[in-house]
Amino acid sequence: MASINEILDQFKQQLAATTKVADVLNLKAQILGKQGALSEILKGLKDATPEQRKTLGAEANVAKTQIEDLVGAKITTLEAAEINETLLKNKADFSLRDAVMEKGLQAAGMHPVTIVQREIEDIFLSMGFEVLDGPHIEDEWHNFEALNIPATHPARDMQDTFWFEDKKHLLRTHTSTIQVRGMKTRKPPFRFVGPGKVFRCERTDASHEMCFHQLEGMMVGEDVSVGHLIYFMKTLLSEIFKRDVEVRLRPGFFPFVEPGFELDIKCLICGGKGCSVCKQVGWVELLPCGMVHPNVLKAGGIDPDKYNGFAFGLGLDRLVMMRYGIDDIRLIHGGDLRFNSQFKTF
Numbered sequence: 001m002a003s004i005n006e007i008l009d010q011f012k013q014q015l016a017a018t019t020k021v022a023d024v025l026n027l028k029a030q031i032l033g034k035q036g037a038l039s040e041i042l043k044g045l046k047d048a049t050p051e052q053r054k055t056l057g058a059e060a061n062v063a064k065t066q067i068e069d070l071v072g073a074k075i076t077t078l079e080a081a082e083i084n085e086t087l088l089k090n091k092a093d094f095s096l097r098d099a100v101m102e103k104g105l106q107a108a109g110m111h112p113v114t115i116v117q118r119e120i121e122d123i124f125l126s127m128g129f130e131v132l133d134g135p136h137i138e139d140e141w142h143n144f145e146a147l148n149i150p151a152t153h154p155a156r157d158m159q160d161t162f163w164f165e166d167k168k169h170l171l172r173t174h175t176s177t178i179q180v181r182g183m184k185t186r187k188p189p190f191r192f193v194g195p196g197k198v199f200r201c202e203r204t205d206a207s208h209e210m211c212f213h214q215l216e217g218m219m220v221g222e223d224v225s226v227g228h229l230i231y232f233m234k235t236l237l238s239e240i241f242k243r244d245v246e247v248r249l250r251p252g253f254f255p256f257v258e259p260g261f262e263l264d265i266k267c268l269i270c271g272g273k274g275c276s277v278c279k280q281v282g283w284v285e286l287l288p289c290g291m292v293h294p295n296v297l298k299a300g301g302i303d304p305d306k307y308n309g310f311a312f313g314l315g316l317d318r319l320v321m322m323r324y325g326i327d328d329i330r331l332i333h334g335g336d337l338r339f340n341s342q343f344k345t346f
């Protein structure tokens, strides 16, 4: 009896001194494990009288339950302390922002493209899509060939390219490169979006920049249809604009999709009357899309006889312009803090 109490007291002292979950578990094993102190006492019961066996057995069981309860409580306390420590270490320090403001410097807030990009990522994440990234510097194969645009194809001229001196590397002209990389690294079915900067050697105007943003999307599986494509595009636009917006779907040509479509949005700057953003047409090209061409699936290592899919390449800056009523894309990229700080801040 005395030794059960001793074991228990010693255990309590040692437990109080432990600071790690692993040490608590070791301590428990030293007592309750096969070779543990309490187990040894129980083994010795075979030589005791029936009366002693009864009392000692009962006491040992009470001690065992007590030890298990103490171990459980200690682990809960240690884990809670660990969580609190992590929270303290990772907390955001807003005092820095306040210090900056006190010095008269302006906090710019989040860039409107970032705000809208994150919202779109969340919308697609909630619909089971992954969010992928890809490099700005690409090779010809990822930007053109894998997308069914061979060297001699006139479509290469559709996107004026910034080439590197080696004539093999370029600044990606569209986020469709992310499609190629995404296909190569996963097996169907899959769905992902890939936002990012793209670069084109173009003259700038109210709706054109040399460096702008796109958001690619792709879904591949056994029975993907135009119906899926339209459903996801509609969901995206209604979530972003939180109201009905007028869109039109018309045939569009891109070598990497068949059939291909252009999804235009009624210009929200002029309400469709015509302005410099929509080039007086009343509609803004926003969301080219289509069913992935079999050659593209093949380049991505996917069997086009078994699988099909849709893809789209959203013009992110233009969507931002429509959402906030910005009438010149160059404002988005101008880096003017007076412009940037009009949007949601941290």
Ligand code: FA5
Residues within 6 Å of the ligand: 159, 173, 174, 175, 176, 200, 202, 207, 208, 209, 210, 212, 213, 214, 254, 256, 257, 260, 285, 286, 287, 288, 289, 290, 311, 312, 313, 314, 315, 316, 317, 318, 329
């Ligand atoms: C493409 O870049 C295709 N890769 C999109 C695609 C993906 C089609 C998947 C089918 C399937 P396009 O060159 O039209 O397509 O550009 C896509 C969008 O980017 C346009 O609708 C437009 O909103 C935006 N955009 C194009 N050029 C510029 C520019 N210079 N400045 C700002 N936005 C632009």
